[in-house]
Amino acid sequence: MALLEIRDVVKKFGDFTAVNHVSLSIEAGEFFTLLGPSGCGKTTLLRMLAGFEKPDHGQIILDGQDMAHVPPEKRPVHTVFQNYALFPHMTVAQNIAFPLKMEQRPEAEIKAMVQEALEDVRLQQFATRFPHELSGGQRQRVAIARALVSRPRLLLLDEPLSALDAKLREQMQIELITLQKEVGVTFVYVTHDQGEALALSHRIAVMNKGKVEQLDVPETIYSYPKNRFVADFIGQCNLLDATVTEIGAERMKIEIAGVGIAEAQKVEGIEIGTKGALSLRPEKIKLGVTLPADDADEVHFKGQVHDCLYLGDVTIYIIELENGTLVETMLPNSDPGKAKFFDDNDLVELAWRFDAGHFLPV
Structure with a gap:
């Protein structure tokens, strides 16, 4: 007991x-x-x-x-x-x-x-x-x-x-x-x-x-x-409005509003057409000028650096996607002598694995 x-x-x-x-x-x-x-x-x-x-x-x-x-x-x-x-x-x-x-x-x-x-x-x-x-x-x-x-x-x-x-x-x-x-x-x-x-x-x-x-x-x-x-309350988190469009055995496809189709982990008990949000932590997102596209488990989107916040050990980058959606990413400042990787208005590419986020039904 x-x-x-x-x-x-x-x-x-x-x-x-x-x-x-x-x-x-x-x-x-x-x-x-x-x-x-x-x-x-x-x-x-x-x-x-x-x-x-x-x-x-x-x-x-x-x-x-x-x-x-x-x-x-x-x-x-x-x-x-x-x-x-x-x-x-x-x-x-x-x-x-x-x-x-x-x-x-x-x-x-x-x-x-x-x-x-x-x-x-x-x-x-x-x-x-x-x-x-x-x-x-x-x-x-x-x-x-x-x-x-x-x-x-x-x-x-x-x-x-x-x-x-x-x-x-x-x-x-x-x-x-x-x-x-x-x-x-x-x-x-x-x-x-x-x-x-x-x-x-x-x-x-x-x-x-x-x-x-x-x-x-x-x-x-x-x-x-x-x-x-x-x-939203626990740590920093992107919440991207999305709708389920296809459900497989272990994965499902979701349409992120105004951004495009992405894969996500299957959530039990939901149906095609279910609306919700993709919960995506900033540190789970890769960021670069270009990123290798050889990993079928990743989803890629292009954007532009909208703003950044230097915190010493890490820098928070706010990326504006092509449709205007803002996505928060995080990179460790691990390279010697380098404080920032990107500046405002830099063109970038971001990517995340299908299992990096978590779909939350409404």
């Missing part, structure tokens, strides 16, 4: 439905992420897991026990907040020890557990410092250590890295992955950052308007989005 089961949970605030009949299960030891834009219901769902909100309908089952009427302080669940919520008048060690003192643990046990928690987050040398003497990343590690010190069954993390700068956020992501593996506690993580979710998670639930749009491992959500919302 799963560690945590969310069964048909609904939460309303007046006429607004924040969480709309959500059901999912989370396994012990899993790093599970609730991902979605602001207002999608992910934080409300997290607050119900913590006990700060009560569901209007449904059940939240933890270790086989219904948590509906269990107050937050009685649940084997701890929460790490975005703003750290550290006590400014307490040292690092005192902050970490606080929940153990509330549980009236013996002093010797508290000392040993605090020391272990400090080692988990590599802050042994900061035990006697106060929060204002620490960096943002160090304060966040103290908050995580305090939440983990008593080894809860479930650790909830509400956008804990959003206040950090990009480089520190990346370092903390690596530390979180390592820490979760070491302590073995189940993490439920809330974020609106798609890259963060893809990097950290065993599984992701993509939420929108109170519902789960797709629940799967990061690789599947990225490469095989279930619908246009997921495709």
